Every structure is written in structure tokens, then in C-alpha cells.
Amino acid sequence: MLKIPVTELFSSIQGEGPYVGARQIFLRLPKCNLNCPYCDTETIIPEKCRMESIPGSKDFRMLKNPIELNELIELLRSYDFSLHHSISITGGEPLLWADELQLLLPLIREYNLPVYLETNGTLPKQLDKILPFVDIISMDIKLPFGEKVFWNVHEDFLRKSLSKNVFLKIVVDEKAKLQDLQNARDLIANVDPSLLTILQPVTKINGIESPKPRQILDWQRLFLEKLKNVRVIPQTHVFMGQL
Template sequence: MPQLPVTEIFSSIQGEGPYVGVRQIFLRLPKCNLRCPYCDTPTALSQYMRMETDPGSGAFERKKNPIPLDSLSEMLRSYDFSIHHSLSITGGEPLLWSKDLAYLLPLLKDKNIKIYLETNGTLPEQLLEILPWVDIISMDIKLPFANQTFWNVHETFLRHSLHKEVFVKIVVNEDTSIDQLQNVRDLILRVDPSIQTILQPVTPTGVIKAPKSLQLIQWQSFLLRELSMVRVIPQTHVFMGQL
């Protein structure tokens, strides 16, 4: 039986992007192929995962990793999806586990569970392995860091994503440049200028500072000259003290 390591499963409120405020079940998977300087999410593979015992309670129990996929399917199917909008598959980078997800996700579809994928948008071939079972794609567009750029792979990923509902998020900080945003705008224009675009001011960590309000207004105006839907939405779960 295939097995999948899990970081945690819990019920909470979506805190980012256009679905801010909806209730979701979160399936967080370990490991990531990037090391974003502002990341505050644990990605290490652990011997144990934690699962919320009562949805929304904040009380957890531990289970040993990895978990057989049939058992994981039963855990997820046991949640009440009449009050949860969707299952958010997040990480880390969940597409590192695409082959396991390609086994798991079909087991959930007979319950009409909507699948919401949160991804850094750098693994387009892995996306194709699970695309038939995904409903909504929340794709990051990563601005360059540590001498790494992602424009080409992001464009390929975004083109694959057009078969589903997709929006993009760009985490911006005080040092974000207009040249970087020009590259973002050009990338989206080449694919589809109607794709919803979210400017997400970084939650400050260490030396990384959030942009000033005037910067956000100016950047939004710049993007709106060519793109049809650009919104500024911070990480609202941080304000609410939610996971």
C-alpha cells in the first residue's frame, strides 16, 4: 500500500488570496524544493504527524508517519464538508508528492470534496500528474532571490493551470522593484491578462520588511495598466491568530 508522510491535518480559515475567510480542511505535506527567505512554515519530514481531534478545536493527536493512503483517505473523508469549502493541499511544496497524490485524490472525489492546491508554481510536470482531480490552483509567482529566477518555469506552470480555476499570488516586500513587477506583468500578459493577481505584502520576518501602503497602491496601479484583476490582500490568518 502506498504511504505518504504528512505534517498536519486541521480545520481552519483560509487566510490568503481571493478565498480569504472560507473554512477549509488543510492537509499539510512536508519538504520543499525552494528556500524562500520569508518562509515561516515548517517543512521538515517528521516521524510523526499531528491531526486535529475535533475540527477547529486546536487540540491535536499524533500519528506515526508515513500514513497508508487508504487510511489517509478515510481520515479526510470523515470531515464534514458541508461546512468546509474545500480540502487545501499545502506544504512545503505538495507537488513533490505528486505520485502519491495521484493515488489519493481519486479516492476523495466520490465525496465531492473540492481540491484546492497551494503551490509555488515551479513543478509543471508534477502538476500534470494530478491536474484532473484539482479544482482550484493557488499559484505563487516567486520574485528572484539567492540568484534564482523562475520566470520560464512559472509561465509553463501557469499555462498548464489554465485548464482549472487559477489565481496567482506575489509576495512583495519593501525592497521589491518595479523591474521585478514588470517581469510578473509581462509573464501574466503572455498567458492570460484576465488571471486574477494578488499582491500579498510579506509578513515581516527578521530583516525583511513589509512594503509601505503607498508602494502597494503604486504597484497595484502599475499592474492594472495591463492586467484586468489585481487585488492587495495580506495574510489575514496572521491577524486572526489562526493556523
């Protein structure tokens, strides 16, 4: 049986985007193809994964990595699916494990649990492998950092995602450049100006500061010049004390 490495499996409250407050099962997978300066998540493959002993208890036991897919399904079955809005497949970047997810997600959908994919939106070929098994896509639009620019691959990824319930999330900090914000806005507008777009002020980390209140208002106005549905939503799980 195929195996997949897992960082952690737990039940908690979604803290970002339009589904803030919804109860979800979180399946966090390791590794990432990016190194975003504001990232607050460990992405290495751990020797052991954290599994919540009782869903929602925050008491964890450790299991050896990687985990067989059938064993992972058995662990998921200990969760009361009726209490959960969906299962969030998150990371890291979960699409790095597209081959494994191609087998795992159909098994999850047998239990009528919607699949919510959190992704940095830079791996469109990998998305093709699992798109039929995904219900909701939380797609990042990454503003350029270092020498990395993502506009073309983001547009490709977004167009592939339109068959699903997709929304966009853009993390912004105090030093976000106006031209980068305009490029992000125009990319979305060229694909579908009605798509829900979330401006997410960065949670202060590694010396990176959140935008000033006036900046957020100005940037939202900028996006609303071409887009129909633009919201500002911070990371709420941080101040709620949730994972």
C-alpha cells in the same frame, strides 16, 4: 498500500487570496524545492504528524509518519465535508508528492469535496500527474531571490493551469525591485491578462519588512496597466489567530 508523509491535518479558515474567510480542511505536506527568505513554514519530514482530534478544536494528537493512504482517507472522513468549502493541499510544496497525490486525490473527489492546490508554481511536470483531480490552483509567482529566477518555469506552469480555476499570488516586501515586478506583470499579461492576481504584502519575518502603503498603491497601479483584476490582500489568518 502506498504511504505519504503528512505534516498536519486540520480544519481552519483560509487566510490568503480570494478565498479569504472560507472554511477549509488543510492537508499540509512536508518538503519544499525552494527556500524562500520569507517562508514561515517548517518543511522537514516530521517523525510524527499532527492530526486534529476534533476538526476545528485545535487539539492535536500525534500519528506516526508516513501514513497509509487508506488510513488518511479514514481520518478525513471524520470531517463534516458539508461545512468545508474545499480541501487545501498545501506545504511545503505538495507537488513533490505528485505520485502519492495521483492516488489520493481521486479518493477525496469521490466525496464531492473540491481540491484546492497551493503551489509555488515551479514543478509543471509534476502538475501534469494530478491536474485532472484539482479544481482550484493557488499559484505563486516567485520574484527572483539569491541566484534563482523562475520566469520560464512559471510561464509553463501557468499555461498548464489554465484549464482550472487558477489565480496568482505574488508576495512582495519593501525591497521588491521594480524590474522584477514588471517582469511578473508581463508574464501574466502574455498568458492571460484577465487572470486574478493577488499582491500579498509580506508578513514581517527574519528582518524582511512589509512594503510601505505608497509602494503597494504604486505597484497595484503598475500591474493594472496590463492586467484586468489585481487585488491587494495580506495574510489575514495571522491577525485572526488561525493556523
